Amino acid sequence: MSAPEYMIDSRDGRIGEVMGHVGGYVQLRPPGGGREWDCPPEALTPAPPGEVLRARVRELNRQARLP
Known part of the structure; x- marks a missing residue:
């Protein structure tokens, strides 16, 4: 199994793990999980x-603050 590939969406600076390709777009998911975007x-x-x-650290900190 290969290591995950991470990219930066230059439109808004978000970092995402490449999940796949659909309809000419690349699907990305935040490093800690969450909603994918194209x-x-x-x-x-x-990245x-x-x-x-x-x-990843920001996401872990955010999760730790959730009730």
Whole structure:
């Protein structure tokens, strides 16, 4: 099994794990899980490992604050 691929949606700066390709779009999901979104491939750039780690930590912190 290969490691997940993470990309940055340059339209809004969100980082997402590549989940698949549908209808000419790339489907992304936030690093900690959540709702997927579609992004045109030309708006994607590879996410550096440090950015992915920061996004995952933010999500874990957000989950810890939920009631």
